[in-house]
Amino acid sequence: MTVKRGEDLTPSRLLRLACPIAAAACLTIGMASASPGGFATLVFVTGVALLSALAMILTRRWASVWLATIALVAFTGLAAYGLLAQADSVLMLAGAAAALAGWDLALEETRHPRDADSGAKLTGEIEKNHLRSLALAVSIGLMGAVVGQNLQVRLPFIVVALLVGLGVWMLERVLWEVNR
Amino acid sequence: MGTVNNKTLTVSLLVAGLFLAALMARSGDLAWLALLFLAYLGVGIFQYPARELVRLEAERHVSRTNGGDASMIEVRVRVRNLGANLVRVALCDEPGEGLVVSAGALEWEGPLRAGDEAQLIYSFREKRGSYVWKTVHARVSDPLGVVETEYLLPAPGEIDVLPEQPAMRRLPLRPRSTLHAPGSIPARVGGSGTDFWGVREYHPGDPLRWLDWRLTARHPRKFFTKEFEQEEIADVGLIVDARGKTNLSIVDPISGEEDSLFEHTASAAGALAEAFLHQGHRVSMLVFGCEAAPVFAGYGKVQLNKIMRCLANTRVGGGGIHDFSDYLPLRMFSSRALLIVISPLVRSDRSFFLRLRAAGHQGLLISPDPFDFMGGDPAQVKQPADGAAYRDWRRRPETGLAVRAAHLERNLLLRDISQMQVGVIDWRVSEPLYPLVRAALKPEHLRRGGLQSRKEPE
Numbered sequence: 001m002t003v004k005r006g007e008d009l010t011p012s013r014l015l016r017l018a019c020p021i022a023a024a025a026c027l028t029i030g031m032a033s034a035s036p037g038g039f040a041t042l043v044f045v046t047g048v049a050l051l052s053a054l055a056m057i058l059t060r061r062w063a064s065v066w067l068a069t070i071a072l073v074a075f076t077g078l079a080a081y082g083l084l085a086q087a088d089s090v091l092m093l094a095g096a097a098a099a100l101a102g103w104d105l106a107l108e109e110t111r112h113p114r115d116a117d118s119g120a121k122l123t124g125e126i127e128k129n130h131l132r133s134l135a136l137a138v139s140i141g142l143m144g145a146v147v148g149q150n151l152q153v154r155l156p157f158i159v160v161a162l163l164v165g166l167g168v169w170m171l172e173r174v175l176w177e178v179n180r
Numbered sequence: 181m182g183t184v185n186n187k188t189l190t191v192s193l194l195v196a197g198l199f200l201a202a203l204m205a206r207s208g209d210l211a212w213l214a215l216l217f218l219a220y221l222g223v224g225i226f227q228y229p230a231r232e233l234v235r236l237e238a239e240r241h242v243s244r245t246n247g248g249d250a251s252m253i254e255v256r257v258r259v260r261n262l263g264a265n266l267v268r269v270a271l272c273d274e275p276g277e278g279l280v281v282s283a284g285a286l287e288w289e290g291p292l293r294a295g296d297e298a299q300l301i302y303s304f305r306e307k308r309g310s311y312v313w314k315t316v317h318a319r320v321s322d323p324l325g326v327v328e329t330e331y332l333l334p335a336p337g338e339i340d341v342l343p344e345q346p347a348m349r350r351l352p353l354r355p356r357s358t359l360h361a362p363g364s365i366p367a368r369v370g371g372s373g374t375d376f377w378g379v380r381e382y383h384p385g386d387p388l389r390w391l392d393w394r395l396t397a398r399h400p401r402k403f404f405t406k407e408f409e410q411e412e413i414a415d416v417g418l419i420v421d422a423r424g425k426t427n428l429s430i431v432d433p434i435s436g437e438e439d440s441l442f443e444h445t446a447s448a449a450g451a452l453a454e455a456f457l458h459q460g461h462r463v464s465m466l467v468f469g470c471e472a473a474p475v476f477a478g479y480g481k482v483q484l485n486k487i488m489r490c491l492a493n494t495r496v497g498g499g500g501i502h503d504f505s506d507y508l509p510l511r512m513f514s515s516r517a518l519l520i521v522i523s524p525l526v527r528s529d530r531s532f533f534l535r536l537r538a539a540g541h542q543g544l545l546i547s548p549d550p551f552d553f554m555g556g557d558p559a560q561v562k563q564p565a566d567g568a569a570y571r572d573w574r575r576r577p578e579t580g581l582a583v584r585a586a587h588l589e590r591n592l593l594l595r596d597i598s599q600m601q602v603g604v605i606d607w608r609v610s611e612p613l614y615p616l617v618r619a620a621l622k623p624e625h626l627r628r629g630g631l632q633s634r635k636e637p638e
Contacts, residue, residue: 069186073194080198080213083207083209083210084207084209089209092213093212093216096216097216100216100217104187104220108325125290126268126289126290129268130324133223133224134324136223137219137222137224138216140223144215144216145212145215145216148212148215160206160208160211164199164202164203171192171218174221174225
């Protein structure tokens with residue numbers, strides 16, 4: 001484990017360890033309940049989930065942002081595959097949300113190592129602020145996605161395509177605005 | 181300017197990928213999965229403080245402190261949030277070139293409430309140089325770190341770390357020619373002074389109290405005035421060698437500190453400039469190394485400040501035209517100036533002293549001894565088994581012979597220069613310079629030239 005002896009197990013650290021495990025567990029259980037491709041697929045999915053969780057946990061030790069990002073992509077891919085394979089959507093969304101939170105916390109910790117000379121109190125304040133915002137983002141996203149999946153709206157393909165195009169364009173505009 | 185970092189880019193790509201996958205698979209579930217990531221981006225962007233609401237002010241304070249065995253320089257940067265919002269700020273300061281921070285941190289990150297201030301405090305060991313800071317970097321971001329804006333806050337500060345100056349008492353200077361300005365050096369010219377110089381016929385305007393009444397009594401129709409030796413100031417030019425090829429550096433294996441022969445050269449130049457200016461003389465300086473840095477002739481504390489700043493800013497190096505002492509602009513010194521050259525010397529420098537003498541200058545060479553600087557007495561290299569104080573390179577017979585040969589070559593060069601009627605000081609940097617300079621500046625030595633060095637132990 002990455003927790004060194006004598007280090008405080010802060011909420012942030014606890015969550016950073018718990019989130020990838022939770023993500024792997026949710027995705028594996030969700031896929032197991034649906035068993036879309038038989039035992040071999042389940043073993044593959046479990047292996048990928050566990051490896052991704054391990055990679056996210058070891059991000060701090062190797063100070064590699066890419067490791068966590070690859071793990072997030074893998075988790076998201078598994079969640080998307082699960083959703084397409086009619087696995088339990090709540091578990092899939094929860095898995096993706098936990099992966100997002102784990103990825104964010106892993107990146108945050110590589111950015112501000114605990115043993116940095118900035119004072120524990122300030123680090124605590126940063127953590128508190130960050131966790132509050134992360135909780136807000138994940139809960140809004142998760143609630144929206146769960147509610148949205150339960151809504152049965154039938155739209156023609158062309159409208160969906162236009163909506164997706166509009167969404168991508170809006171996202172690009174927002175990023176352009178931020179850059180400006 | 182706001183910047184999209186890797187975090188934002190990753191999440192955006194995931195969102196775009198999920199949307200496209202949803203479109204291709206005609207699956208609404210995948211589109212809803214993208215909402216999770218969109219919410220993450222949205223919360224970050226929503227919580228990012230508006231640029232006009234971010235008001236940060238920085239202030240820098242640079243001071244000297246005493247950090248045990250060495251003087252330290254402490255830098256404090258205060259950043260205050262004058263805006264009304266809480267912002268998450270990451271501060272980053274850059275130390276001066278070549279500085280190694282020995283205590284404190286150059287970075288700070290944390291939330292800054294309205295009216296709060298954050299401080300960056302760090303210190304470094306004093307090292308000769310001129311250090312200037314203009315700004316401090318501040319990066320303001322939302323709590324999730326999705327959107328970041330980089331600010332360059334003006335926080336000016338500067339400090340000059342002058343070369344160490346060994347204390348020098350009054351130097352008995354008696355140059356061949358002086359400047360016509362009242363000073364302390366007997367100028368071998370009649371005028372107003374304190375020492376009797378001679379008697380001449382009275383000129384209208386001479387003070388009556390200077391009339392030589394005895395002589396006047398012997399010559400009834402004439403008046404005679406006493407003359408005193410005029411006391412004037414000297415014009416001194418310092419030429420400081422900052423060439424890379426004459427410099428040596430040693431890194432202490434324990435403390436990791438670097439010491440270089442040029443530091444001793446700079447100290448000597450600073451001490452001499454201070455001593456001469458304190459005595460009221462006119463001093464100019466030319467440092468040649470990476471480039472020729474002249475300080476034109478002047479007097480007093482302002483000139484001392486100019487010289488010290490020039491020495492503080494000097495970097496050892498070279499390779500251009502100033503690497504050759506043949507091209508030094510000697511014309512910046514007046515022909516009456518006594519030129520003091522401080523250089524460890526290389527063989528090709530001989531011609532420079534010929535040029536100096538040909539231009540009619542009186543010269544004095546102070547040559548810091550590189551062998552002494554490298555640690556140990558070169559005279560004892562011939563006894564490598566004697567004691568443990570010798571370094572490895574001295575212990576080996578082949579390098580010991582090389583050192584002896586180089587030392588002999590240096591002695592020959594110094595002797596050669598001294599025969600050009602240039603005073604020469606072979607200065608062992610571990611010993612005080614003052615007694616050697618005092619002896620070398622005696623009129624008989626300065627006029628005839630000659631080699632001043634510490635007596636070799638029997």
